[in-house]
Amino acid sequence: MDHTATSLRDRRLDAVRAWTAFVQQGDDAVGVRPEILSSWRRSAQGTGLQVHGAPLADEHDTAAFWQDSPLQAAVSAVEHELRRSAEDGDLVLAVTDTRTRILWTYGGRVMRRKAETVNFVAGGRWDDASVGTNALDLAGRLDRPATVFSAEHFSPIVHNWVCWAAPVHDPATGERLGVIDLSTTWDRAHPIGLATARLMAQMIESALPDTRQHPRLGPPVSDQGLALTLLGAAEARLDGQRLLLNRRQTEILALLALHPEGLSLERLHAMLYGDAGVSVSTLKAEVSHLRSTLGGAISSRPYRLMLPVSVDVDEVLEQVRRGRVLAAVTAYGGDLMPGTNSPALSELAEVVAVAVREALLADPDPDAVLGYSEIAPYDAEVLETCLRRIGADTHRAVPLLRGRLAAARR
Structure with a gap:
């Protein structure tokens, strides 16, 4: 048979x-x-x-x-x-x-x-x-x-x-x-x-x-506006075209995109540099360059983006809020701007990473766990939790999950 x-x-x-x-x-x-x-x-x-x-x-x-x-x-x-x-x-x-x-x-x-x-x-x-x-x-x-x-x-x-x-x-x-x-x-x-x-x-x-x-x-999806990818490899696109920015400029865009209400010069400086001895004039110069790159779409007092903005971080956190773990992991490209020196972005990076991980521990969907293990291959606890939840079920993902767990334990 x-x-x-x-x-x-x-x-x-x-x-x-x-x-x-x-x-x-x-x-x-x-x-x-x-x-x-x-x-x-x-x-x-x-x-x-x-x-x-x-x-x-x-x-x-x-x-x-x-x-x-x-x-x-x-x-x-x-x-x-x-x-x-x-x-x-x-x-x-x-x-x-x-x-x-x-x-x-x-x-x-x-x-x-x-x-x-x-x-x-x-x-x-x-x-x-x-x-x-x-x-x-x-x-x-x-x-x-x-x-x-x-x-x-x-x-x-x-x-x-x-x-x-x-x-x-x-x-x-x-x-x-x-x-x-x-x-x-x-x-x-x-x-x-x-x-x-x-x-x-x-x-x-x-x-x-x-x-x-x-x-x-709500409005139809469009390529118009600013699209920021901050998770994994950071990237900014304006109306579908990639922008050539340095790391600090991308961090400034990220902070403005994540605060649509706008940021004062002093608050943006603190969120970006923390206690580092960087002058306010340096920040003003970076913002001026960004304003030119975006065709003038950054207002002053406060600094605020004046165009449609989408950020992958918002999508991940929204999917976590809905309890859609697979969708959250699919949108999660990895750590938020690894190596950033911005205190605010470092804190947000931890929030996002913990939120995704805790969502997986609470609801270890096998497909979501497999996707996550490609990004965080050494997180044995998430793999163990998933295998325990599956139990004796002959799920198609079990062999791969066990293989990933063996590799994570080495």
């Missing part, structure tokens, strides 16, 4: 045993992921065992909400790619609102029929109170990608399914708009499923309408 098929059968048998133990004995479920066990406990208070299909919301209300939702325009823009993925993999796809009500579905021939029998259709309410543990509910509730395999679902009507779901956010505001889910039968489970759900969520996010159609979504 194929090794993958055998592994899936063993995994399904373990899931069924754990589910049976929980249903019959309560909390005596061994080897169950914490988020699954928590959902089982919630589901046990509802109708998950007896339900034959998800309850349906009003058809007209669902259709009206979908037509007015920015999700509808985004899904329409990438619908060809979504449909092709569903057909090629015989998947059923679903997009939900924030209450886990399905707004749109599309499925391959076989999975579409299976979905219809359990009301995995527009209007179907797939919160765990209505239909028991499932990936759509978990991804929305935890605000991160989720997998639910076979009998990890609380309701027996979907024990033959595997589902991968990822939340969809408005990139401009961070607001969660819903989730996208991919489902198929358990025997077709593949490690790439969760990554595919993430990719589809990103496709939808990138296709969301801009301000001209949905003002609440």
